Amino acid sequence: MTSHDDSGGTYPAGRALVAAEAAGDEMTVEGALRPRTLDELIGQSRVRDQLGLVLEAARSRGRPPDHVLLAGPPGLGKTTLAMIIAAELSAPLRVTSGPAIQHAGDLAAILSSLAEGEVLFLDEIHRMSRPAEEMLYMAMEDFRVDVVVGKGPGATAIPLEIPPFTLVGATTRSGLLPGPLRDRFGFTGHLEYYEVDELDEIVRRSARLLEVQITDTGAREVASRSRGTPRIANRLLRRVRDYAQVRADGVVRQDIAQAALNLYEVDEEGLDRLDRAVLDALCRRFGGGPVGVSTLAVAVGEERETVEEVAEPFLVRRGYLARTPRGRVATPAAWRQLGLAPPTDVAFGQAPSLFDDDCGAGEGNAG
Numbered sequence: 438m439t440s441h442d443d444s445g446g447t448y449p450a451g452r453a454l455v456a457a458e459a460a461g462d463e464m465t466v467e468g469a470l471r472p473r474t475l476d477e478l479i480g481q482s483r484v485r486d487q488l489g490l491v492l493e494a495a496r497s498r499g500r501p502p503d504h505v506l507l508a509g510p511p512g513l514g515k516t517t518l519a520m521i522i523a524a525e526l527s528a529p530l531r532v533t534s535g536p537a538i539q540h541a542g543d544l545a546a547i548l549s550s551l552a553e554g555e556v557l558f559l560d561e562i563h564r565m566s567r568p569a570e571e572m573l574y575m576a577m578e579d580f581r582v583d584v585v586v587g588k589g590p591g592a593t594a595i596p597l598e599i600p601p602f603t604l605v606g607a608t609t610r611s612g613l614l615p616g617p618l619r620d621r622f623g624f625t626g627h628l629e630y631y632e633v634d635e636l637d638e639i640v641r642r643s644a645r646l647l648e649v650q651i652t653d654t655g656a657r658e659v660a661s662r663s664r665g666t667p668r669i670a671n672r673l674l675r676r677v678r679d680y681a682q683v684r685a686d687g688v689v690r691q692d693i694a695q696a697a698l699n700l701y702e703v704d705e706e707g708l709d710r711l712d713r714a715v716l717d718a719l720c721r722r723f724g725g726g727p728v729g730v731s732t733l734a735v736a737v738g739e740e741r742e743t744v745e746e747v748a749e750p751f752l753v754r755r756g757y758l759a760r761t762p763r764g765r766v767a768t769p770a771a772w773r774q775l776g777l778a779p780p781t782d783v784a785f786g787q788a789p790s791l792f793d794d795d796c797g798a799g800e801g802n803a804g
């Protein structure tokens with residue numbers, strides 16, 4: 438069984454979704470769990486209200502809305518919102534990402550093939566190449582690009598009209614976007630981490646779609662360990678469901694959720710193996726910092742981006758880690774989390790930096 442997706446595609450529902458789940462098709466499952474309209478979206482009430490107004494005004498004018506920038510940590514719903522924007526406008530959606538656009542020509546090819554009113558979703562927009570970015574400025578403002586033909590002194594720029602479209606850019610690092618690009622978005626939605634109550638609702642909705650039996654306390658347990666992130670909530674739900682099926686009667690009760698999440702090393706606060714490894718390296722190996730994020734990433738055997746975009750925002754939010762101009766610093770709470778006494782001889786954040794390798798651009802996003 439399939440249901441129609443407002444952007445023209447189909448998505449599995451009911452038994453078909455359960456079958457995709459059973460086949461381990463995570464992308465299909467994740468896609469099918471996405472809310473399809475602003476009304477279906479749980480949480481993010483501020484962005485929902487603001488965006489709702491932008492879209493309604495555009496609809497009443499019969500014109501594409503201003504370009505939209507969605508900023509926030511991974512897994513909070515940027516892709517979901519881009520799909521909702523297209524669906525609410527009854528417009529087709531084209532999906533691409535910054536890393537896929539390395540040359541201005543790549544972007545010109547996409548832009549010139551857009552239909553009037555189409556929504557172009559550009560994920561990880563901060564990772565686009567500079568020449569493509571410059572081409573995008575003109576496209577966003579004037580719905581026109583200059584395609585350069587030839588090289589050297591003989592090169593000529595051929596102006597190319599493009600139909601009015603709406604760009605939806607998504608970024609986990611809005612601080613890295615150049616001012617001229619940021620200024621060309623008429624609306625910026627800052628996605629916030631979700632409250633436990635909202636995640637609770639998301640978990641119960643996903644459980645319904647996946648035909649997982651879950652008790653209220655079971656859902657609460659999953660929600661409270663999901664570190665404010667719907668993608669994590671959905672993932673943990675699938676893991677506790679596995680556990681409930683294999684080790685119990687299939688019903689996700691609180692004790693089952695606790696046992697499963699303990700097995701997967703997700704603690705009561707939602708800290709996982711990577712979070713603990715970061716805190717452990719920071720406190721035990723680097724004396725609480727300050728230490729550069731690249732050094733920290735090497736110490737835990739992860740990519741810098743993963744530490745910076747996945748672990749850090751949550752640790753900062755929980756008050757375990759601070760980003761200072763001199764590097765990352767463990768707070769007294771971090772030491773206590775690891776069962777260690779915070780050092781008393783060094784004022785918080787004032788120690789000389791051990792490895793000031795990367796306190797430049799990336800630090801601009803602190804907080």
Ligand SMILES: Nc1ncnc2c1ncn2[C@@H]1O[C@H](COP(=O)(O)OP(=O)(O)OP(=O)(O)O)[C@@H](O)[C@H]1O
Nearest residue numbers: 467470471479511512513514515516517639667668
């Ligand atoms: N408000 C919400 N209500 C219900 N489910 C949500 C919500 N936001 C996100 N989700 C779920 O979380 C998953 C991740 O969302 P999405 O892919 O939109 O995040 P993202 O911010 O684009 O992440 P990334 O930046 O990593 O691409 C989706 O499968 C979707 O089902």
